Amino acid sequence: MAFKKSLGSKVFDSFNIVFLLVLTLLCLIPMWYTLMIALSDKAAVQAGMVTIYPIGFNFYSFQSILGDPKFFRSILISFERVIMGAGITMLILSMAAYPLSKTSKQFPGRNALMWLFVFAMLFNGGLIPWFLTMRTYNMMDSILGLALCGGVPIFNLILMTNFVKNLPEELEEAAKIDGAGPWRFLFSILLPLLKPVLATVLLFTLVNHWNDFFQGMILSTREESYPLQTYIQQLVVSTNLQSMSQMSVEQLNRLSKMNNDSLNAAKVFIAMIPVLLIYPFMQRYFVKGITLGSVKG
Amino acid sequence: MATATSTIATQPSTKQVIRKSNFDRRNKSDLKHFWIMLSPALVWLVLFQIVPMFGIVMAFQDFNPGAGFFKSEFIGLENFKYMFELRDVRQVLVNTLVIALGKITLNLFVPLIFALMLNEMKQVRLVKFIQTSVYLPHFLSWVILSSIMLQIFGYNGPVNAFVMDLGKEPFSIFQQADLFRGFVISSDVWKNFGFNSIIYLAALAGIDVTLYEAAEIDGATRWGKLWHITLPSIQTTIALLAILSLGSILDAGFDQVYNMYNPLVYSTGDIIDTYVFRAGLQQLDFSFGTAVGLLKSIVSFVLITTGYWVAKKTVGYRIF
Numbered sequence: 001m002a003f004k005k006s007l008g009s010k011v012f013d014s015f016n017i018v019f020l021l022v023l024t025l026l027c028l029i030p031m032w033y034t035l036m037i038a039l040s041d042k043a044a045v046q047a048g049m050v051t052i053y054p055i056g057f058n059f060y061s062f063q064s065i066l067g068d069p070k071f072f073r074s075i076l077i078s079f080e081r082v083i084m085g086a087g088i089t090m091l092i093l094s095m096a097a098y099p100l101s102k103t104s105k106q107f108p109g110r111n112a113l114m115w116l117f118v119f120a121m122l123f124n125g126g127l128i129p130w131f132l133t134m135r136t137y138n139m140m141d142s143i144l145g146l147a148l149c150g151g152v153p154i155f156n157l158i159l160m161t162n163f164v165k166n167l168p169e170e171l172e173e174a175a176k177i178d179g180a181g182p183w184r185f186l187f188s189i190l191l192p193l194l195k196p197v198l199a200t201v202l203l204f205t206l207v208n209h210w211n212d213f214f215q216g217m218i219l220s221t222r223e224e225s226y227p228l229q230t231y232i233q234q235l236v237v238s239t240n241l242q243s244m245s246q247m248s249v250e251q252l253n254r255l256s257k258m259n260n261d262s263l264n265a266a267k268v269f270i271a272m273i274p275v276l277l278i279y280p281f282m283q284r285y286f287v288k289g290i291t292l293g294s295v296k297g
Numbered sequence: 298m299a300t301a302t303s304t305i306a307t308q309p310s311t312k313q314v315i316r317k318s319n320f321d322r323r324n325k326s327d328l329k330h331f332w333i334m335l336s337p338a339l340v341w342l343v344l345f346q347i348v349p350m351f352g353i354v355m356a357f358q359d360f361n362p363g364a365g366f367f368k369s370e371f372i373g374l375e376n377f378k379y380m381f382e383l384r385d386v387r388q389v390l391v392n393t394l395v396i397a398l399g400k401i402t403l404n405l406f407v408p409l410i411f412a413l414m415l416n417e418m419k420q421v422r423l424v425k426f427i428q429t430s431v432y433l434p435h436f437l438s439w440v441i442l443s444s445i446m447l448q449i450f451g452y453n454g455p456v457n458a459f460v461m462d463l464g465k466e467p468f469s470i471f472q473q474a475d476l477f478r479g480f481v482i483s484s485d486v487w488k489n490f491g492f493n494s495i496i497y498l499a500a501l502a503g504i505d506v507t508l509y510e511a512a513e514i515d516g517a518t519r520w521g522k523l524w525h526i527t528l529p530s531i532q533t534t535i536a537l538l539a540i541l542s543l544g545s546i547l548d549a550g551f552d553q554v555y556n557m558y559n560p561l562v563y564s565t566g567d568i569i570d571t572y573v574f575r576a577g578l579q580q581l582d583f584s585f586g587t588a589v590g591l592l593k594s595i596v597s598f599v600l601i602t603t604g605y606w607v608a609k610k611t612v613g614y615r616i617f
Contacts, residue, residue: 009519012417031437124594125591128577129351133349218578232440232441236447237440279432
């Protein structure tokens with residue numbers, strides 16, 4: 001089939017490979033670059049000399065992080081929040097997806113509930129009513145608050161519901177004949193079959209909780225309750241953006257002498273590691289989970 | 298066997314009735330369990346999504362946190378009138394629309410082109426490697442990505458060092474109002490094109506191979522196959538994604554803009570969500586912030602619902 005490729009076809013293939021590899025590098029380089037900054041000498045970083053390899057290679061940044069209790073506190077908060085949030089979400093969504101996958105004949109009221117969920121997914125009261133409600137619930141400075149404040153991740157719930165609907169109905173009939181009740185069926189038969197979609201939803205939930213800075217920012221009344229991303233946002237992003245708009249270039253230069261970009265890069269790099277460790281291994285699941293769960297008639 | 302069947306056949310009524318009523322009772326007790334299974338999700342939904350919706354009344358009040366919802370004065374549509382009189386708000390709306398439209402269009406076509414190119418590549422392991430790599434930025438937060446971009450494009454970064462080497466003024470893209478929207482749009486496309494290509498790649502994988510084989514026998518070129526087989530086969534997917542993405546026309550991406558903008562680029566970079574945040578939570582004008590947010594929610598709701606409806610009518614798409 002492929003034995004007589006035209007010249008144009010070969011040229012295209014080579015161009016294609018090169019182009020796609022460049023795109024790939026474009027997605028990998030920022031992370032590589034952060035690591036290089038973290039491993040470089042502070043002065044070289046400030047002079048803008050560091051590009052794709054470290055200059056003045058050293059581990060000072062990573063060493064000095066070890067003595068930074070604020071950083072570790074925020075990591076701890078993030079971990080607690082991710083575990084609590086993902087645990088609650090997975091349990092509640094798995095329990096809800098099964099009854100919602102029934103037809104309205106098998107479970108009267110199912111359609112109304114489904115519409116209620118969809119409505120809440122598409123419409124919300126906006127930021128301020130949400131914030132005031134959270135404050136009324138006393139969700140400030142609390143890890144439980146961070147775990148719950150986003151509400152039900154309805155898109156994920158629908159993804160799971162559709163996945164369950166795609167399974168053959170005979171499964172449940174067979175289980176019933178063998179005497180399994182709904183709980184037994186849910187936990188012993190259904191959940192193991194939902195592996196791809198559970199992995200997908202778990203990944204999305206973990207990443208969402210890990211990556212959130214905003215809820216962490218407005219639900220914290222003091223620095224001590226910042227999760228990691230909020231901590232980095234305040235330390236690196238917010239400081240930089242504010243100083244840019246308020247200072248002259250000379251002032252900025254003076255400030256940057258005091259900032260430690262290398263140290264900041266090390267923190268940013270550490271914040272990326274959990275994501276790097278998780279998603280590549282979930283890849284085959286989430287590709288399957290997305291494509292199967294999102295298209296259902 | 299024959300006798301058994303005939304026994305059942307001769308006396309159907311009682312047995313069937315017994316069976317049916319057992320089944321009914323079984324189903325009825327199932328219903329109770331269904332509600333128990335659903336109740337945690339429902340409680341969560343009501344407390345964290347439904348209850349906040351009642352806060353919308355603030356948009357029609359001159360809300361005073363000390364007095365609360367019940368004692369604050371109702372002022373009708375004052376907040377909305379005020380909103381349309383502000384020149385800020387008009388600019389914010391324009392910024393939001395330009396950024397969101399740019400993202401919608403490019404996030405539709407860039408992943409498509411990427412998926413088509415990747416689909417032409419036959420080196421399986423390399424394809425896998427490329428896929429894993431391009432998914433990466435999608436999973437990183439805007440806080441992380443923005444801090445990296447500040448490092449690259451800020452005053453200490455290699456880009457500015459290069460510009461200064463050329464003997465030009467110090468340069469930071471974060472301060473250029475005229476470049477800011479383009480910067481926001483392109484960095485968003487960069488972050489998400491890989492992930493957005495998943496749906497396209499799945500659609501491409503679903504195309505019947507025999508179509509291509511038949512076309513080859515008929516002497517079709519690669520270009521011809523792309524044009525006459527590949528694109529027609531996935532046009533429904535493209536149309537569906539296009540229709541559904543229109544609902545995000547007022548969603549320019551809070552997390553991204555908030556982590557990239559600063560007062561120097563408000564003129565082109567301030568969007569509805571950042572405006573609501575500043576008006577509502579920083580200047581503590583709860584009522585006004587709620588009103589702007591509500592308008593956005595309503596318009597988005599109408600657009601998304603229309604999108605779903607069109608998708609259902611045209612390609613039979615259903616959300617659940």
